[in-house]
Amino acid sequence: MKTEKEPIIHIENVHKHFKEGQVRALNGVSLDVYPGEVVLIIGPSGSGKSTLLRCINRLEDINSGHIEVDGIPLTTAENINAVRAETGMVFQQFNLFPHLTVLENICLAQQVVRKRSHQEAESIAMELLAKVGIPEKAHAYPGQLSGGQQQRVAIARALAMNPKIMLFDEPTSALDPEMIQEVLDVMIQLAKEGMTMVVVSHEMGFARAAADRAILMDDGVIVEEATPDELFEHPKEERTKLFLSKVLK
Amino acid sequence: MSESKDTSQKMFQILGNETAPQKLDPWWWLVGVVVAIVAVLVVAFPDPYRSMLVFFLDGMGISIYVTMLSFILVLFVGLLGGLGRVSKNPLVHGITTLYVEVVRGIPLLVQLLFWYFAFPSVIQSIGLTLNIVAFQKYLADPIGMAVMGLVFCYAAYMSEIYRAGIQSIAKGQMEAARSLGMTKFQAMRYVIMPQAFRVILPPVGNEFIALLKDSSLVSVVAVADLTRRGREYMAAHFNPIQTWLLIGLLYLVMTLIASRIVTWVEKKSKME
Ligand SMILES: Nc1ncnc2c1ncn2[C@@H]1O[C@H](COP(=O)(O)OP(=O)(O)OP(=O)(O)O)[C@@H](O)[C@H]1O
Ligand SMILES: [Mg+2]
Numbered sequence: 389m390k391t392e393k394e395p396i397i398h399i400e401n402v403h404k405h406f407k408e409g410q411v412r413a414l415n416g417v418s419l420d421v422y423p424g425e426v427v428l429i430i431g432p433s434g435s436g437k438s439t440l441l442r443c444i445n446r447l448e449d450i451n452s453g454h455i456e457v458d459g460i461p462l463t464t465a466e467n468i469n470a471v472r473a474e475t476g477m478v479f480q481q482f483n484l485f486p487h488l489t490v491l492e493n494i495c496l497a498q499q500v501v502r503k504r505s506h507q508e509a510e511s512i513a514m515e516l517l518a519k520v521g522i523p524e525k526a527h528a529y530p531g532q533l534s535g536g537q538q539q540r541v542a543i544a545r546a547l548a549m550n551p552k553i554m555l556f557d558e559p560t561s562a563l564d565p566e567m568i569q570e571v572l573d574v575m576i577q578l579a580k581e582g583m584t585m586v587v588v589s590h591e592m593g594f595a596r597a598a599a600d601r602a603i604l605m606d607d608g609v610i611v612e613e614a615t616p617d618e619l620f621e622h623p624k625e626e627r628t629k630l631f632l633s634k635v636l637k
Numbered sequence: 638m639s640e641s642k643d644t645s646q647k648m649f650q651i652l653g654n655e656t657a658p659q660k661l662d663p664w665w666w667l668v669g670v671v672v673a674i675v676a677v678l679v680v681a682f683p684d685p686y687r688s689m690l691v692f693f694l695d696g697m698g699i700s701i702y703v704t705m706l707s708f709i710l711v712l713f714v715g716l717l718g719g720l721g722r723v724s725k726n727p728l729v730h731g732i733t734t735l736y737v738e739v740v741r742g743i744p745l746l747v748q749l750l751f752w753y754f755a756f757p758s759v760i761q762s763i764g765l766t767l768n769i770v771a772f773q774k775y776l777a778d779p780i781g782m783a784v785m786g787l788v789f790c791y792a793a794y795m796s797e798i799y800r801a802g803i804q805s806i807a808k809g810q811m812e813a814a815r816s817l818g819m820t821k822f823q824a825m826r827y828v829i830m831p832q833a834f835r836v837i838l839p840p841v842g843n844e845f846i847a848l849l850k851d852s853s854l855v856s857v858v859a860v861a862d863l864t865r866r867g868r869e870y871m872a873a874h875f876n877p878i879q880t881w882l883l884i885g886l887l888y889l890v891m892t893l894i895a896s897r898i899v900t901w902v903e904k905k906s907k908m909e
Contacts, residue, residue, distance in 0.1 A: 445816055447812055447815065447816065469818055469820065470818075472815065472816055472817070472818040473817075473818030475816070476816070476817075477813075477816040479809060479812070479813065481809055483807075483809040483810060483812065483813035484813075485810065485813070485814075485828055485832075486832065487831050487832050487835070496817075496827055496828075497814075497817035497818060497819055500819060500823050500827060501817060501818040501819055501823070502818075542813075545817070546816075546817070549817060549818060
């Protein structure tokens with residue numbers, strides 16, 4: 389994967405504390421993600437996976453270190469908005485806007501951020517709804533959809549902004565088991581199309597099918613990184629072995 | 638931004654959704670009963686009720702006018718206050734919190750007396766000290782000062798309603814909006830506030846009714862509202878029982894109608 393290309397996400401020695409230093413969520417994380425790469429992040433609860441993801445589009449401020457996305461350093465408010473518009477994020481709890489229909493959910497940011505016309509936004513939204521397999525739900529409200537359908541709408545909503553990067557924070561862990569695959573299928577499809585993705589997930593199916601690289605985090609640091617097969621089959625670090633033995637049963 | 642207008646128009650369409658014909662709110666009968674009592678009194682005992690009603694009508698108009706005008710301003714000022722209360726800027730947050738705490742700790746009647754009697758004197762003495770003629774000649778306009786007093790007080794309560802409404806919207810909504818590249822303002826405008834408005838509708842309706850009743854306090858600062866008309870009539874005709882019975886019934890008609898309207902608006906906004 390690592391070609392001579394420039395990384396699209398460059399994270400350098402990032403520290404992030406909460407509660408005035410009492411909680412150390414990230415303790416010097418460095419990571420480069422290259423265009424088209426799919427990076428999987430795993431690790432125990434509280435290890436800083438979500439925090440790392442949220443630092444990439446600055447939903448969290450960092451205490452020290454340096455982050456650049458697509459060559460844009462996350463410094464000024466202007467830069468941060470530019471990065472956010474290029475970085476789609478999918479949340480564990482979907483976070484659809486409940487007062488808007490599916491179609492309006494997907495159109496809103498296109499219109500107010502990308503300044504697209506109503507028609508243009510709607511036709512893009514309908515294309516994406518077809519892509520995630522629920523065009524018939526365009527006029528439903530989020531509350532009328534199953535969890536799996538809501539998460540697919542959330543993915544479509546993020547894709548409508550034409551992001552260069554997609555961040556997924558445990559996108560299937562709030563779903564009933566029978567709905568997990570429909571969301572993973574959309575993600576695998578996206579990976580095949582060459583989207584750069586950073587995914588926090590413990591779904592082995594997705595890891596094997598789509599991930600180029602797997603990273604194990606613990607206590608706010610990256611403990612080990614390797615290809616998914618290597619990491620899962622031949623982990624080197626004790627902490628990785630311990631974690632995998634718990635997760636893989 | 639014609640596109641964004643589209644979206645907001647859509648939102649109103651959602652609010653005005655016509656699913657299933659609405660049943661008439663059964664509590665309208667109570668409004669009917671009270672109106673009927675007033676009508677019976679006026680027809681059966683034209684002296685004094687008919688002449689009283691004629692004498693009170695303009696006062697009722699003033700009460701409604703003062704309430705409506707104040708309420709519209711309260712909605713705006715309260716919104717600013719509410720946004721200030723959820724602001725992360727310590728100065729803005731501090732000032733609005735101070736305002737809310739101080740205003741809520743002083744009786745409305747005292748505030749109205751201050752605005753009508755004390756405030757103009759303050760302006761005049763500032764005029765004298767700084768030699769500004771316009772300030773020296775400043776005279777309080779009763780209705781203007783009454784509205785000022787009501788708005789100043791009620792906006793503080795309304796700020797807290799807005800704050801609670803905004804904070805009731807899950808944090809993930811703001812994050813989702815921001816992650817899509819929306820500015821804080823856009824996220825507030827299109828995502829947080831439309832949801833918050835639905836949450837706060839019932840308490841806002843209650844505030845409107847409370848304001849309608851509290852508007853009777855402006856009668857002490859020279860506004861010829863319904864209550865003041867009652868006092869004038871009683872002073873001239875010495876019939877306290879009939880006067881305050883009719884005044885009470887007229888307030889009741891107004892508040893009952895208002896609360897039916899509030900219920901109706903709430904129902905409409907819940908449908909979807
Ligand atoms: N807003 C916050 N305020 C205080 N502490 C926080 C906050 N967000 C995260 N933390 C703490 O930072 C640490 C890392 O949290 P994070 O959510 O990144 O972990 P995670 O790896 O995503 O865990 P999980 O698998 O449970 O989602 C935890 O100790 C957590 O309690
Ligand atoms: Mg997490």
